[in-house]
Amino acid sequence: MPRQARIDAPGAIQHVIVRGIERRKIFHDDRDRHAFVERLRRTLLDSATACYGWALMPNHAHLLLRTGRVPIATMMRRLLTGYAGTFNRRHRRHGHLFQNRYKSILCQEEPYLLELVRYIHLNPLRGRLVRDLGELDRYPYAGHSALMGKQENDWQQTGFVLGQFGRRVGVARRAYRAFVEAGIPLGRKPELVGGGLIRSLGGWMAVKASGKGAARLKGDERILGDSEFVLDALKVAEEHLRRQERLQRQGCDMDWLTRQVATVFGISPEDIYRTGKRPPLVAARSVFCHWAVRELGLTATAVARALGLTQPAVSIAVRRGEQIAMARDIQLKGE
Structure with missing residues (x-):
């Protein structure tokens, strides 16, 4: 049976599960785990990928x-290829480290995001890597400890997750922890790692026309969501890909983008590269970062180098620029 293509779209939520080949260990000790986390950090920041939850287990993540x-898929290839090379050199081994096909599930944000955060962060407890919730609060190789304020990860979007539980950090942390604790007796939830719409009826439109589109069927494990969600995601993915390819064919580069942003904000192109915290310039630089990374497909590293910023600062600016562009209803237009 041929493999099904991965489903992805800008802004899509993905639950990724990576397993060792033949269920072998991919982490032997803390040195391995630290190497993976550091590479994960760099890859996330460079690709402006947001991370809401994560957990490292002995033979999977x-x-x-x-x-x-x-x-x-591109982000994961960089992460896994780089880590496999480091792991093999350290342990003097050759060959594949991971199963050749990691699992990625496109997830509907509402109502599944928080359920998935809880499910993922309880993995070390279910796997008996920690004895209780108190130990999980301090366990450094899962995102729960950062949400509890026990460690700082500049690449994990703790504020976004905690914001779902309250405006004040202390109140939000207590509510989040109570939510996680309530999930302990629920055990493993197989419905969170598969399901969705079957594609064997001749495509998504045929599924929708058949009247079976709302059903979650076990035949397609790439989706966690309803039919409308899947159809919308596919449409957005296709449109975004066509737009990015069109801009690249037109030769739209960083210099071209600088002129576009300067025109939109009524400033000189040089102003975008100047330091300063005046609101108009901050807004212009933020939108510049957003369009450079999300629309032109430039790396956060390249943008950071051009603006004299750090990778984390560019990643923050990308998200802020997206909000500014939406609030002001401004769009990047090709030549």
């Missing part, structure tokens, strides 16, 4: 991501 400037 869970990541809850929101697609950034590049497809999840």
Whole structure:
């Protein structure tokens, strides 16, 4: 049976599960785990991919991501290829480390995001890597400890997750922890790692026309959501890909983008590269970062180098620029 193509779209939520080949260990000790986390950090920041949850287990890993400037497949290839090379050199081994096909599930944000955060972060407890919730609060190789304020990860979107539980950090943390604790007796939830719409009826339109589109069927494990969600995601993915390819064919580069942003904000092109915190310039630089990474497909590293910023600063600016562009209803137009 041929493999089905991965489904992805800018801004899509993806639950990624990576397993060792033949269920072998992919982490032997903390040095391995630290190497993976550091590479994950760099890859996420460089691709402007958001991470809401993660957990490292001896022979597999869970990541809850929101697609950034590049497809999840590209981001994961960089992460896994780099880590496999480091792991093999350290342990003097050859050959594949991971199963050749990691699992990625496109997830509907509402109502599944928080359920997935809880499910992923409880993995170390279910796998008996920690004895209780108190130990999980401090466990450094899952995202739960960062949400509890026990460690700082500049690449994990803790503010976004905690914001779902309250405006004040202390209140939000207590509510989040109670939510996680309530999930302990629920055990493993197989419905969170598969399901969706079957594609064997001749495509999504045929599924929708058949009247079976709202059903979650076990035949397609790439989807966690309803038919309308899937159809919308596919449409957005196709439109975004066509737009990015069109801009690249037209030769739209960073210099061209600088002139476009300067025109939109009524400033000189040089102003975008100047330091300063005046609101108009901050807004212009933020939109510049957003369009450079999300629309032109430039790396956060290249943008950071051009603006004299750090990778984390560019990633923050990308998200802020997206909000500014939406609030002001401004769009990047090709030549």
